[in-house]
Amino acid sequence: MKKNVLIIGAGGVAQVVAHKCAQNNDVLGDIHIASRTLAKCEAILESVREKGAMKTEGVLAAHAVDAMDSAAVAALIRQTGAQIVINVGSAFVNMTVLDACIETGAAYIDTAIHEDPAKICETPPWYGNYEWKKRDLCAEKGVTAILGAGFDPGVVNAFARFAIDMMDEVKSIDIVDINAGSHGKYFATNFDPEINFREFTGTVYYWEDQQWKETSMFASGHDWDLPVVGTCRAYQSGHDEVHSLATNYPQADVRFWMGFGDHYINVFTVLQNLGLLSEQPVKTAEGLEVVPLKVVKAVLPDPSSLAPDYTGKTCIGDLVKGTKNGQPYEVFVYNVADHKEAYEEVGSQGISYTAGVPPVAAAMLVATGEWDAHTMKNVEELDPKPFFTLLDRIGLPTRVQIGGLGGTDMPWTQA
Amino acid sequence: MKKNVLIIGAGGVAQVVAHKCAQNNDVLGDIHIASRTLAKCEAILESVREKGAMKTEGVLAAHAVDAMDSAAVAALIRQTGAQIVINVGSAFVNMTVLDACIETGAAYIDTAIHEDPAKICETPPWYGNYEWKKRDLCAEKGVTAILGAGFDPGVVNAFARFAIDMMDEVKSIDIVDINAGSHGKYFATNFDPEINFREFTGTVYYWEDQQWKETSMFASGHDWDLPVVGTCRAYQSGHDEVHSLATNYPQADVRFWMGFGDHYINVFTVLQNLGLLSEQPVKTAEGLEVVPLKVVKAVLPDPSSLAPDYTGKTCIGDLVKGTKNGQPYEVFVYNVADHKEAYEEVGSQGISYTAGVPPVAAAMLVATGEWDAHTMKNVEELDPKPFFTLLDRIGLPTRVQIGGLGGTDMPWTQA
Numbered sequence: 062m063k064k065n066v067l068i069i070g071a072g073g074v075a076q077v078v079a080h081k082c083a084q085n086n087d088v089l090g091d092i093h094i095a096s097r098t099l100a101k102c103e104a105i106l107e108s109v110r111e112k113g114a115m116k117t118e119g120v121l122a123a124h125a126v127d128a129m130d131s132a133a134v135a136a137l138i139r140q141t142g143a144q145i146v147i148n149v150g151s152a153f154v155n156m157t158v159l160d161a162c163i164e165t166g167a168a169y170i171d172t173a174i175h176e177d178p179a180k181i182c183e184t185p186p187w188y189g190n191y192e193w194k195k196r197d198l199c200a201e202k203g204v205t206a207i208l209g210a211g212f213d214p215g216v217v218n219a220f221a222r223f224a225i226d227m228m229d230e231v232k233s234i235d236i237v238d239i240n241a242g243s244h245g246k247y248f249a250t251n252f253d254p255e256i257n258f259r260e261f262t263g264t265v266y267y268w269e270d271q272q273w274k275e276t277s278m279f280a281s282g283h284d285w286d287l288p289v290v291g292t293c294r295a296y297q298s299g300h301d302e303v304h305s306l307a308t309n310y311p312q313a314d315v316r317f318w319m320g321f322g323d324h325y326i327n328v329f330t331v332l333q334n335l336g337l338l339s340e341q342p343v344k345t346a347e348g349l350e351v352v353p354l355k356v357v358k359a360v361l362p363d364p365s366s367l368a369p370d371y372t373g374k375t376c377i378g379d380l381v382k383g384t385k386n387g388q389p390y391e392v393f394v395y396n397v398a399d400h401k402e403a404y405e406e407v408g409s410q411g412i413s414y415t416a417g418v419p420p421v422a423a424a425m426l427v428a429t430g431e432w433d434a435h436t437m438k439n440v441e442e443l444d445p446k447p448f449f450t451l452l453d454r455i456g457l458p459t460r461v462q463i464g465g466l467g468g469t470d471m472p473w474t475q476a
Numbered sequence: 477m478k479k480n481v482l483i484i485g486a487g488g489v490a491q492v493v494a495h496k497c498a499q500n501n502d503v504l505g506d507i508h509i510a511s512r513t514l515a516k517c518e519a520i521l522e523s524v525r526e527k528g529a530m531k532t533e534g535v536l537a538a539h540a541v542d543a544m545d546s547a548a549v550a551a552l553i554r555q556t557g558a559q560i561v562i563n564v565g566s567a568f569v570n571m572t573v574l575d576a577c578i579e580t581g582a583a584y585i586d587t588a589i590h591e592d593p594a595k596i597c598e599t600p601p602w603y604g605n606y607e608w609k610k611r612d613l614c615a616e617k618g619v620t621a622i623l624g625a626g627f628d629p630g631v632v633n634a635f636a637r638f639a640i641d642m643m644d645e646v647k648s649i650d651i652v653d654i655n656a657g658s659h660g661k662y663f664a665t666n667f668d669p670e671i672n673f674r675e676f677t678g679t680v681y682y683w684e685d686q687q688w689k690e691t692s693m694f695a696s697g698h699d700w701d702l703p704v705v706g707t708c709r710a711y712q713s714g715h716d717e718v719h720s721l722a723t724n725y726p727q728a729d730v731r732f733w734m735g736f737g738d739h740y741i742n743v744f745t746v747l748q749n750l751g752l753l754s755e756q757p758v759k760t761a762e763g764l765e766v767v768p769l770k771v772v773k774a775v776l777p778d779p780s781s782l783a784p785d786y787t788g789k790t791c792i793g794d795l796v797k798g799t800k801n802g803q804p805y806e807v808f809v810y811n812v813a814d815h816k817e818a819y820e821e822v823g824s825q826g827i828s829y830t831a832g833v834p835p836v837a838a839a840m841l842v843a844t845g846e847w848d849a850h851t852m853k854n855v856e857e858l859d860p861k862p863f864f865t866l867l868d869r870i871g872l873p874t875r876v877q878i879g880g881l882g883g884t885d886m887p888w889t890q891a
Contacts, residue, residue, distance in 0.1 A: 247749045255761075331746040334662045336775040343774040349766065356771045359758040360751040 063168055063205075063428050064090035065120075067143035069128050069158055070150035071101035072253065073365040073409050074172065074211070077417025078149055079105045080407035081455060083114040083121060088425050091120035093141045095134075096150065099125040108408050128154035134161035143167055145427055147420045149211075152176040152256055156191055163195065163204050168427045170420050172211030174301040176259070179340070185266055185273055187304045192437070200436040207432065208439050210423040212396075212415040213238050213317075214302035216452065217379055219445035220394035220459070221306055223473065224381035226445075228390050231313040231383040234306055239320035241290035242373030242400045242411055246362050248328045251412035254358040258338050261329065265299045268307035268315040279326055283318060286466060289397045290376045295320040305439040313383075332357060364413075371400035371410040380466060391465030394473065396457050406456070415457065422451040449473050478583055478620075478843050479505035480535075482558035484543050484573055485565035486516035487668065488780045488824050489587065489626070492832025493564055494520045495822035496870060498529040498536060503840050506535035508556045511565065514540040523823050543569035549576035558582055560842055562835050567591040567671055571606055578610065578619050583842045585835050587626030589716040591674070594755070600681050600688055602719045607852070615851040622847065623854050625838040627811075627830040628653050628732075629717035631867065632794055634860035635809035635874070636721055638888065639796035641860075643805050646728040646798040649721055654735035656705035657788030657815045657826055661777050663743045666827035669773040673753045676744065680714045683722035683730040694741055698733060701881060704812045705791045710735040720854040728798075747772060783825040786815035790826050795881060806880030809888065811872050821871070830872065837866040864888050 066089050068078050082092045094102045102123035126137050128150045148158045148171040155175035162169035175191040199206050209215055217236045225231045250257035261278045281297040295318035307315045332338050337353045378395025403414035426432035431447045449459045461476040462468040481504050483493050497507045509517045517538035541552050543565045563573045563586040570590035577584035590606040614621050632651045640646045665672040680691045696712040710733035722730045747753050752768045793810025818829035841847035846862045864874045876891040877883040
């Protein structure tokens, strides 16, 4: 049994994590939040207090820390007595925060793969480049590390596991992520633009016929007829969970599909073709060295500013195909979330909500011991049922369509 | 009679000006070229030498000068003995260079209106904001200043004057500027992107029914069926000559139409809507202050790099409507230029060629005395015929279609 949570990061997802931890502090204990900028942490605490989110009286505190400095993070873990660290900071700090957890014995939970700031869309094996190299050390020291416990990766890995457990054999996993909401701006990204665009600027890798195959962004599109949001076009994209699922289920094809409207694609294409999404500095006529992507980020709306006017729904799910009793068998496991409801509850838009609620559920399962694995795990390696039970209760209910998309629709508990 | 030319600027247009001055140094005397960056001037001189462009033996020299420093420009005028200054530097230096001419008595010729670097697309009265305030002083000191003597403004003002001289009464002047060439890049501007985009980011003013009217960029489009280049879509844009022509011919409607392809408009619209064309600095997450437009300029191809692969033609002309002998009368006066021929002759693309040849013709007319007005003039206030005669000879022949677009086509000399 572990308790006391240290949240690393103070962006839109961290805000959701803080609210959800506060709503469940009877299980989680003290809540600490730390980022480079103390004022951002304090603004989140203020929002938690405004909503009266703390379930019971308890500690709720903000700290300044440079998460690239592993020793500083370890010191903060010791200082706060945190036994669980939820890392929702920039994707560049995973390894320093993980090292601090291994050093102190705290459980580590994150929501996205580690990235090197100097590289874009690294090639497979993604988890193998950084995180998995620490797996033996985690096991040796008995440190729990749950990788990619957001929505995607995270809940979608659990969706896959749940569907696969219903089958004799799995043939394919197609993860479909649709944001059918509208933020009302000309253009905006739902996460930090620097991270958001980096997802789409490289080669798209997917797993088929037991090998890595390649395509390019927006080259492979498919119309998906989904519950609630209707027919939406999505394009194959690279995503963390393709790698871990392909490793754990090498016999299955694994693909990730992200929904994009024509307008998004047009803006993205213009920026990319002009070289404005580059992370390599250019020199202006006046001799100033500038990274174009950082300027694009500076002119785009702050993702957290989108929340108040965001309307509509997201639908994220896994279409899993295989066989059962010798017959073809299909299941679609999914969640639908609402932007406006998310904002009303925790002051964030639905994309941050779907990313921020799951790591809190994971933290609660570590606290109760159900997911306290004492080693490194990706989400599909853990029992999905207690996870779904908690998610149902704290805001992200799981539903299932038996027979595949458009099949018999029911809560996962009835499947 | 004046002689010895000082060219201010070392961009693509300055290169054309230098070549054309060299080709006519029997009339113009010594040729000096000056800009902030000496190496750019020297590269132009090298190109002039390579083509063997000097008609007779004579002075051809490069100088470094900060054209924002009026005293430095005046000192250089005195040092070189230049009696004619062709200002094809940035639009921000007009007033300092003009002041230096007034100070020294040298004739001043430019090709575009003065701009304040801190303002975009200033409102009417454009020439009235800066240049025309010096008109009385020019007259008092007997200083010749010819404003806007490029192609547009410049030759198109002479086209208007020529057509109007054929009529009893003028009703409308529509200037149409089509670049039907192709540079083969994803996207590029033909001039310095900083100046180029500034033309299109503000309100579009035009003169109709004896008053200023407003529209916005790309809102008012029209398909023009033009000689040689065929049917091209052009959009009302603000342009210097609309102001001077409306002042000199207030009874006529005056509109300027610039040709744009859908791709250009799309890229421009994306950049503008994102705020990337702004000249106001933004701050990156790392705290660096950057002007977005300067970053866009840094990632776009250098306009001078387009020349070697540029193919196709430009067509720029004036459709002038009025009455003659009580009957409606229409004339289209125009020039067609070829990108590849321009490159072969002077190492520049056609857009720079059409902008750079006319001020040299104007300088030659100042040298011979025909346009040595001893006061400030816009081009439509000067006799167009010697100008056309020279332009015919030095590379930009004028043609006329009597009856308007698609009418009887002939050289201007037969009209």
